[in-house]
Amino acid sequence: MFKNFRLRQLLPKGSLSKVFDDVAVELTMALLQFFNSKPNEEHLFRCMKALSKFVQISAQEVPQLIQMIGPDPRSFKGTSERIDQLIEQIGAKLR
Known part of the structure; x- marks a missing residue:
């Protein structure tokens, strides 16, 4: 029970994720x-x-990596409505 508490104390202040x-x-x-x-x-x-969460966690390195390595998430647009919503969230961080 206290293991998670101790782990959270090791995280940098303001960190939202482990x-x-x-x-x-x-x-x-x-x-x-x-x-x-x-x-x-x-x-x-x-x-x-998951990619959307990673873009939020590492707001500088992950978007650069997506642009360098690819494929561009927008290439999957039109697959389904829920994927399109996530692509929009990711695309907002890539700009």
């Missing part, structure tokens, strides 16, 4: 590689949702 920037960057690289495999709608939604 995922640090470097972990977000590594997981973003894995997601971008996964996007090249043409995932189905359910997998694509879950990955876009």
